[in-house]
Amino acid sequence: MSDRAILLDVRDGVARVTLNRPDRLNSFTVAMHGELRAALDEVKTDASVRVLLLTGAGRGFCAGQDLADRAVAPGDAPVDLGQSIETYYRPLVLTLRMLPMPVVCAVNGVAAGAGANIALACDIVVATKSASFIQAFCKIGLIPDSGGTYFLPRLAGTARAMGLAMLGDKLPAEQAAAWGLIWKCVDDAEFAGAVEALVGDLARAPTRGLAAIKRALYAEDNTLAAQLDLERDLQRELGYSEDYREGVAAFLGKRAPNFSGR
Numbered sequence: 001m002s003d004r005a006i007l008l009d010v011r012d013g014v015a016r017v018t019l020n021r022p023d024r025l026n027s028f029t030v031a032m033h034g035e036l037r038a039a040l041d042e043v044k045t046d047a048s049v050r051v052l053l054l055t056g057a058g059r060g061f062c063a064g065q066d067l068a069d070r071a072v073a074p075g076d077a078p079v080d081l082g083q084s085i086e087t088y089y090r091p092l093v094l095t096l097r098m099l100p101m102p103v104v105c106a107v108n109g110v111a112a113g114a115g116a117n118i119a120l121a122c123d124i125v126v127a128t129k130s131a132s133f134i135q136a137f138c139k140i141g142l143i144p145d146s147g148g149t150y151f152l153p154r155l156a157g158t159a160r161a162m163g164l165a166m167l168g169d170k171l172p173a174e175q176a177a178a179w180g181l182i183w184k185c186v187d188d189a190e191f192a193g194a195v196e197a198l199v200g201d202l203a204r205a206p207t208r209g210l211a212a213i214k215r216a217l218y219a220e221d222n223t224l225a226a227q228l229d230l231e232r233d234l235q236r237e238l239g240y241s242e243d244y245r246e247g248v249a250a251f252l253g254k255r256a257p258n259f260s261g262r
């Protein structure tokens, strides 16, 4: 087994990033943040990558911050959590949202604390049936971070967001899907196959178009007029893409398209 906290494997247009501290449920240390940032930097500059898959090793997806790193001795200065968020969690969430390709999160087990919200920051979230989401922050006197207070009310509504955030109950994957927090919940036996099929489809899709969909759907503060302007501008850009021409030619030629991502 690798001693790296983050594994990166790029194949067939898919960059697979695995959080790899299974004995700590893939909770985040400073070193793991550093490795993840380096992996995402590599993904950003690799033109062969058309989809990013984020998952966890072992039985959990991610248990958020490694709390062993927060156990300061009596008398020691407390850790500045604002600095930790500013330096690590905030840039991570923004990077995932802004990557110009679909980011799929395969939630292979429990996702707690920042781990839950990093999953929700991804574009398409698929969870295995035995997985769960826990806004564990309230149990240690904190608020949901890593975008939790932004994502939860928008995805699930304020009433459910408040319950999840204030009670810290375990939300089973099936319920998360029923509440619209995630795209899909898949039976454990079919999970790996479903994830591979999904990322394979996305890696063969018109990548620039998918990146533009992200930009449009995440421009949530726009007025209708501003959103219509954005749609016009993105559509104009995409109209010049090779994939648009290929898509139309394939449709008219009654054949399957072969998208290059350009």
Ligand code: T3D
Binding pocket: 023, 024, 025, 027, 063, 064, 065, 066, 067, 068, 070, 081, 084, 085, 110, 112, 113, 114, 115, 134, 136, 137, 140, 142, 145
């Ligand atoms: O600090 C900052 O920089 C600010 C940002 C904060 C962001 C945050 O994420 S704060 C929230 C931190 N996370 C948590 O509070 C979750 C803590 N973990 C749990 O509540 C439970 O582990 C789970 C509900 C996630 C899973 O429970 P269970 O029963 O399936 O597993 P377990 O036995 O609790 O955990 C397995 C091992 O992983 C265990 O170690 P052991 O006993 O086998 O040696 C456990 O201590 C360890 N582990 C799990 N989560 C963490 C962890 N070790 C360190 N930090 C963790 N977060």
